[in-house]
Amino acid sequence: MRSARVYDEVSDDDGTRVLVDRVWPRGMRKEDPRVGHWLKDVAPSTELRKWYGHEEEKKAEFAKRYRAELKEEPAASALADLRDLAEEGPVTLVTxxxxxxxxxxxxxxQMVGK
Known part of the structure; x- marks a missing residue:
């Protein structure tokens, strides 16, 4: 399993691309091949995302809170779907x-373990 920005061009070895953001990326059409599947329920909650703000000093606490969210529905089911995709073949998580x-x-x- 690998990762990329959703704005990066599709690579032959990407496999299934999975958008893991809660919010649709700016400027992207729904049918854009750089997106692939959209599993918005596996993304952090809006509240957690806004609290975190991608601040380096909050990274460890964010990871802890996010792992807790992934144990609750609907995130747990979305995470299971992501694991199933990973079992089927290569997956690239995009954001x-x-x-x-x-x-x-x-x-x-880390949670998918691939």
Whole structure:
């Protein structure tokens, strides 16, 4: 499993691209191939996302709170769907976040275990 920005061009080795943001990325059409599947329920809640603000000093606490959210519905079902996709073949998690290291993607990669 890998990660990329949703604005990056599709690569031959991307496999299934999965948008893991709660909000649709600016300037993207629904049929844009860079998006792939949209699993918005696996994304952090709006409240958590706004609190975090991608601030480096909040990263550890964000990860802890986000893991807790992923254990509750509907996020737990969306995470199970993501795991199922990963079992079927290569998956690339995509996000509109500018800095992938400060996004939810590292937590998801850890939770999926691929």
């Amino acid at each position: 509109a976040t500018k800095d992938l290291k400060l996004s939810q993607v590292p937590v998801l990669l």
